[in-house]
Amino acid sequence: MKKQVLALVMAAVMAGSLTACGSSAADTTTAAQAATTAQAEEKKEETETETEAAGDEDGVLVMATNAEFPPYEYHDGGEIVGIDVEIAEAIAEKLGKTLEVEDIAFDSIIPEIQSGKADFGAAGMTVDEDRLKNVDFSDPYTTASQVIIVKEDSDIAGPDDLSGKYIGVQLGTTGDIYATDYEEEGSTIERYNKGFEAVQAMLQGKIDAVVIDIEPAKVFVSQNEGIKILDEALTVEEYAIAVKKGNTELLEQINGALAELKDSGELQAIIDKYISAE
Numbered sequence: 001m002k003k004q005v006l007a008l009v010m011a012a013v014m015a016g017s018l019t020a021c022g023s024s025a026a027d028t029t030t031a032a033q034a035a036t037t038a039q040a041e042e043k044k045e046e047t048e049t050e051t052e053a054a055g056d057e058d059g060v061l062v063m064a065t066n067a068e069f070p071p072y073e074y075h076d077g078g079e080i081v082g083i084d085v086e087i088a089e090a091i092a093e094k095l096g097k098t099l100e101v102e103d104i105a106f107d108s109i110i111p112e113i114q115s116g117k118a119d120f121g122a123a124g125m126t127v128d129e130d131r132l133k134n135v136d137f138s139d140p141y142t143t144a145s146q147v148i149i150v151k152e153d154s155d156i157a158g159p160d161d162l163s164g165k166y167i168g169v170q171l172g173t174t175g176d177i178y179a180t181d182y183e184e185e186g187s188t189i190e191r192y193n194k195g196f197e198a199v200q201a202m203l204q205g206k207i208d209a210v211v212i213d214i215e216p217a218k219v220f221v222s223q224n225e226g227i228k229i230l231d232e233a234l235t236v237e238e239y240a241i242a243v244k245k246g247n248t249e250l251l252e253q254i255n256g257a258l259a260e261l262k263d264s265g266e267l268q269a270i271i272d273k274y275i276s277a278e
């Protein structure tokens with residue numbers, strides 16, 4: 001890395017000397033600026049190397065998420081906010097790192113962690129047997145359930161009535177996994193990139209029901225007329241943070257931070273800020 005930076009400085013200096021012969025002062029300034037920037041880069045690089053030696057990668061923790069899942073992660077103006085974002089920020093702070101949030105498709109989160117492009121995934125992600133083959137999960141930080149949203153006048157009154165119906169889900173979610181079981185009973189599963197797109201499709205009469213996590217379900221129902229959540233839930237699940245398989249160092253750090261956040265009441269306070277008690 002350092003060699004590359006040096007090469008850059010050399011190139012800039014050379015460019016500077018080239019333009020110096022009979023060219024404008026402006027060019028020379030640009031070249032000089034480039035050299036300065038390159039030097040600054042080199043300095044930064046040195047600092048980073050020092051931190052690395054102290055066992056701290058680069059001071060940044062990259063969180064992969066899908067910001068279409070209120071109240072856990074969603075867009076608010078230009079910002080990505082929500083329970084998971086605040087929990088991740090609190091963890092990063094405890095670890096002395098800066099949090100960077102990467103908003104990608106839900107089914108890209110695990111590959112992103114596996115490739116090392118993201119340090120962890122926090123996306124209302126349910127701990128699930130199949131996922132455990134590809135990533136490790138932290139201790140759970142909350143429980144959730146899969147619920148069914150239908151139109152208020154629907155003849156679907158519970159899970160058994162989903163047979164033979166058109167069911168909308170968010171692609172790659174546990175809702176998708178559970179709804180897929182109904183294919184054997186003649187149901188058709190429509191998979192959308194965003195949970196809200198499934199709700200819109202139902203409002204337009206394209207599908208009969210949506211299977212999704214309870215909290216986003218509540219948000220979507222509160223924002224739209226004429227739809228409701230059925231009382232009987234399909235499953236109960238636990239949300240946890242996913243890290244690269246075998247990254248026990250980060251996993252232990254996250255679990256330690258989560259335990260502190262639980263003990264101090266901070267975790268509950270973050271949840272309460274977004275979910276009002278019934």
Ligand code: GLN
Nearest residue numbers: 069123124125126173174
């Ligand atoms: N809890 C669900 C899952 O893990 C949905 C998560 C999401 O859509 N962000 O698949």
